Amino acid sequence: MSLIEQRLSSLGLNLPDPPEPAGNYLPAKVSGNNLWLAGVGSRMADGSRISGKLGADLSLEQGYEAARWCALNLLARMKAELGDLDRVSGIVKVVGFINSAPTFEGQAQVLDGASDLFVELFGDDGRHSRSAPGMAALPGNIAVIVECVAEIKESDQ
DSSP states (O other), X not given: XXXXXXXXXXXXXXXXXXXXXSSSSOSEEEETTXXXXXXXXXXXXXXXXXXXXXXXXXXXXXXXXXXXXXXXXXXXXXXXXXXXXXXXXXEEEEEEEEEBOTTOOOHHHHHHHHHHHHHXXXXXXXXXXXXXXXXXXXXXXXXXXXEEEEEEOOOOO
């Protein structure tokens, strides 16, 4: 078990199955020493999704939890692509799209659900630049979609 997975376990968390693409795109692509990950939604381990608009159907706390699930799904995809989460040397950039009611202004606090988990797992190497735009609609009325760029260590091969 990787060090990152041990940290996840100590938080009482497990990686879900990695999400599959929902269209004609790659779920991840390595370019140089960066792993670019396509956006993933707030799908929970049982396959259900956290859906609805923040500020109308969902609270800030529910949005935070949705973003945390997005981060777990991104970590699952990283492991599927790299074989070992310890190959991730840091998180470079995070973009979270927040399904928002017109008056909702807590997008940054929602995305903290993903950011906080990355920092809990990777320490200072988990700190990243980011954007958290509010969206009028997301596919399937999903609450949050998060994408990221991770820096990866050279393979030992």
